[in-house]
Amino acid sequence: MSSIITKVKKKQIAQLIEKGERLDGREAFDYREIKIEQGVIEKAEGSARVLLGKTEVLAGIKIEFGEPFPDTPNEGVLTVNAELVPLASSTFEPGPPDENSIELARVVDRGIRESKVIDVEKLCIEPGKKVFVVFVDVHVLNHDGNLIDASALAAVASLSNAKMPNYDIEEGEVKIQPGYVPLPVKKHPITVTFAKINDKLIVDPWLEEEQVMDARISMAVDDDGNICAIQKGGSGYFAADQVFEAAKIAKEKVKELRKKLGW
Amino acid sequence: MSQKSEKLIDKKGIRLDGRKPDELRPIKLEVGVLPNADGSAYIEQGKNKILAAAFGPRELHPKHLALSDRMVLRCRYHMAPFSVQERKSPAPSRREVELSKVIREALEPSIFIEYYPRTGIDVFVEVLQADGSTRCASIVAAALALADAGIPMRDLVVACSAGKVDDVIVLDLMDAEDKLGLADVPVAFMPNLNSVTLLQMDGILTYEEFEKAVNLAIEGCKKIYTMQREALSAKYKINVKEVEE
Numbered sequence: 001m002s003s004i005i006t007k008v009k010k011k012q013i014a015q016l017i018e019k020g021e022r023l024d025g026r027e028a029f030d031y032r033e034i035k036i037e038q039g040v041i042e043k044a045e046g047s048a049r050v051l052l053g054k055t056e057v058l059a060g061i062k063i064e065f066g067e068p069f070p071d072t073p074n075e076g077v078l079t080v081n082a083e084l085v086p087l088a089s090s091t092f093e094p095g096p097p098d099e100n101s102i103e104l105a106r107v108v109d110r111g112i113r114e115s116k117v118i119d120v121e122k123l124c125i126e127p128g129k130k131v132f133v134v135f136v137d138v139h140v141l142n143h144d145g146n147l148i149d150a151s152a153l154a155a156v157a158s159l160s161n162a163k164m165p166n167y168d169i170e171e172g173e174v175k176i177q178p179g180y181v182p183l184p185v186k187k188h189p190i191t192v193t194f195a196k197i198n199d200k201l202i203v204d205p206w207l208e209e210e211q212v213m214d215a216r217i218s219m220a221v222d223d224d225g226n227i228c229a230i231q232k233g234g235s236g237y238f239a240a241d242q243v244f245e246a247a248k249i250a251k252e253k254v255k256e257l258r259k260k261l262g263w
Numbered sequence: 264m265s266q267k268s269e270k271l272i273d274k275k276g277i278r279l280d281g282r283k284p285d286e287l288r289p290i291k292l293e294v295g296v297l298p299n300a301d302g303s304a305y306i307e308q309g310k311n312k313i314l315a316a317a318f319g320p321r322e323l324h325p326k327h328l329a330l331s332d333r334m335v336l337r338c339r340y341h342m343a344p345f346s347v348q349e350r351k352s353p354a355p356s357r358r359e360v361e362l363s364k365v366i367r368e369a370l371e372p373s374i375f376i377e378y379y380p381r382t383g384i385d386v387f388v389e390v391l392q393a394d395g396s397t398r399c400a401s402i403v404a405a406a407l408a409l410a411d412a413g414i415p416m417r418d419l420v421v422a423c424s425a426g427k428v429d430d431v432i433v434l435d436l437m438d439a440e441d442k443l444g445l446a447d448v449p450v451a452f453m454p455n456l457n458s459v460t461l462l463q464m465d466g467i468l469t470y471e472e473f474e475k476a477v478n479l480a481i482e483g484c485k486k487i488y489t490m491q492r493e494a495l496s497a498k499y500k501i502n503v504k505e506v507e508e
Contacts, residue, residue, distance in 0.1 A: 099364045102357045110465045215368075217462065227473050230448075230464035233364075235371040237458035240481060244474055251470060 010212035014198040023208060024053075029249060031204045031257065036153065038161040046162025046183065050154040053206055054144035056088075059136060059154035061162040061183075065174075066133035068124065076123020076131040080109035082138040082151060089143035103233065107191075108138060108151050110229040111220035115189040117159055122184045125167065125174055132164055134183070145206035148218045148231075152191035156263075160185045188263040189228055192250040193218040196236060201246060203253060217246055221254040223263075271440055272429045278440070280309070284433040287423070287483055292403070292494035294411050302412025304494070306404040309437050310394035315404035317412040319384030334379040338367035340401055342390040362398050369402050369422065369451040369461035375415040384414065395438040396424040402451050402461065403487055410495055419491050420460055422451035423483035425476040427468060432475045434483045448473070450480035454488045 016022055026032070032053030041047035046061035068075060082105035084092040097105075112118075123132040136159065138151045163180035195205035195213035205213055214236030220229040227247060232238065238246075257263075272278055282288065288309035297303035300316035307313075323329045340362040344350045355363075370386065386408065388401040399422035406420040426436045427446040441447055446466025452459055459477075468476065 097357075099360050102360045103364055106357060106361050114465050114467060222467065226467045226469050227464065228467050230462055231365075232459070232462040233368060235368050237372040237453065237456070237460045238462070240452075240457055240459055240477070243459055243462060243477060247470055247473055 006212055009208060010197070013209060013212055014200070017197055017200045017202060022202065024206060028200070028202045029253065031253075032206065034153065034257070034261065036157050036261065038157055044158075045164065046158045046160075048154050048157035048161055050150050050157065052146060052150040052153070052204070054142060055146060055150045055206075056140075056142040057147065057150040057154045058139045058141055059151070059158040060139070061158050062135045062137070063162070063164050063183075064133045064135070065125070065130060068128060068131045072120075073128035074124050075120040076118075077133040078109075078113060078118065078120060078136070079133070080105050080112065080136045080138065080155065082108065082140070084140050084143070084147075088140045092140075092143065103231070104147055104151060105138065107148055107218060107229065107231045108136075108155050110231070111152050111189045111191050112136070112155055112159070115187045115220065115222040115228040117156060117185055117187045117189065119184040119186055123164075125169075130174060134159075134162075143207065145208075145210045146193050146204050149191050149193050149204060152189070152220065156188050156190075159183060160188065187223050188258075189220045189222045190254045190257050190261075190263070191218050191220040191229070192253045192257075194246045194249075196234075196238060196242070199239075201242065201249070203249070217243070219247060219250040221250055223258075225251055225255070227251075271443060272431055272433075276431065278428070278433065280437060282435075284431050285479060285482070287435045287486060288437065290487060290490055292407065292490055294407050294494050294498040300408070300412070302408040302410065302414070304404040304407035304411060306400050308394075308396070308400045308403075308435070310392055311390075311397055311400045312392040313397065313400050313404050314389045314391060315401065315408040316387045317384060317405070317408040317414065318387075319412070320379040320382035320414070321384075323381070323383035329381045329383070332380055333376040334374075334381075335383040336367055336371050336374060336376065336386070337383060338363050338370065338386045338388070338405070340366050340388045340390070340398070342393060342397075346390050346393045362401075365461055365463065366398060366402055366405065370405055370409065370420055372458065372460045373406065373416045373418055373420045373453055374409065375417070378415055384409070384412075393438070395436050395441040396449065398422070398461075399424050399449050399451070403491060407491055407494060411498070418453040418455040419488060419495075420451050420453055421484045421488045421491055422449065422461060423480050423487055424449040425480035425483065427466060427472060427476065432472060432479055434479050446472075446476070448476045448480060450477060450484065452481055452484040454485055
């Protein structure tokens with residue numbers, strides 16, 4: 001990003017925000033339109049396509065048999081991966097995951113894991129030996145800002161759409177049976193991301209706002225209104241009070257989004 | 264985080280290592296420990312043993328990364344294979360990549376990066392032994408290394424964690440509390456500017472608990488800040504003595 005253009009743009013965006021306006025006509029704490037479509041990939045065990053304005057993210061679930069981690073022998077395994085696919089933005093490059101995609105995956109992972117979206121104990125087949133491994137793969141298809149919220153929505157939506165293989169244990173052997181059972185999804189956390197531009201907070205920054213923001217902070221809120229994951233990003237800072245303000249707004253915003261989404 | 268968090272705090276409210284909920288572990292700070300680095304620092308916090316070094320401002324390699332209006336801060340957080348119970352592969356893990364990023368973003372707001380265009384600073388953090396809250400201890404040491412290298416800074420960055428263990432909000436989580444506790448909230452802070460430069464959380468907290476944890480972590484930061492300043496001036500006091508002799 002050319003820094004001179006960024007500075008001019010930042011001035012324009014910041015002046016608007018000062019007046020309580022934004023370039024795309026939203027108010028400070030308005031989300032863009034959210035569209036969720038589940039079951040879009042037939043070969044995946046679960047899938048969801050999320051549109052957050054023009055940001056588009058596709059998440060797919062694959063479920064395999066595997067071994068549990070030695071320290072949690074009674075629990076299935078959940079892994080989240082994120083791909084910033086080069087077709088989604090001119091700034092994404094092919095190659096091994098960079099720090100941005102690793103951070104995105106780990107923030108989405110934290111929201112799902114800490115709020116206990118899936119009951120990992122129900123994924124255990126034989127303690128210490130055989131469990132289900134659930135892979136959540138998030139593919140960013142169009143980058144127009146706020147990938148964290150869109151990816152978190154896609155991950156939860158695809159998990160609640162997922163099915164896992166039916167099985168029986170006959171004479172100590174696992175036998176796959178025809179048909180599927182739904183994945184035990186218990187919670188639906190929602191993540192709210194704030195951008196800080198010249199000391200003002202806005203939610204759901206789109207690309208141009210993200211390019212000029214000083215810092216961002218994402219907060220995942222579970223079904224009971226508890227905070228279950230937080231991540232600050234960007235090279236700026238937040239005033240201590242701003243963090244609390246953001247947490248309060250996030251809680252309210254999640255309530256509102258829950259009603260809209262029917263979660 | 265696991266749910267099996269019994270017996271981390273006894274009936275009298277004393278933690279496994281004998282601390283009260285709002286007590287820090289013993290901290291030892293040393294500045295200027297590495298002769299080849301432009302600035303360096305060493306921290307011991309509980310069983311954490313962490314070295315940090317700063318190199319720069321210097322020419323950036325590869326050159327195309329250089330920025331015409333500011334310097335580039337790079338940061339690598341790395342754990343030694345012997346720093347934890349089970350050997351850690353020396354290849355960078357996803358966790359280390361993320362921590363390198365958040366530590367860099369925690370330090371960057373403190374530096375006048377616009378003073379040195381077209382240059383770079385590298386900060387290397389090596390965790391020799393890990394005992395919980397290593398990202399916070401790393402930030403404390405890295406900020407001292409930057410100051411020791413003579414980089415103009417708005418303030419020292421100081422960091423401390425708070426969390427929830429057995430339904431109690433506690434300061435400065437050690438390894439067992441980090442693994443078995445209910446929530447972990449690392450915070451980095453610039454006391455003179457009242458600014459939070461790193462904030463993460465995992466676990467489950469109500470809003471009230473979250474506010475309490477962040478405020479407790481900030482109190483912890485302020486205590487460590489005093490130690491940071493003492494450690495910095497201690498190095499130069501020795502130099503003054505040598506000159507006088």
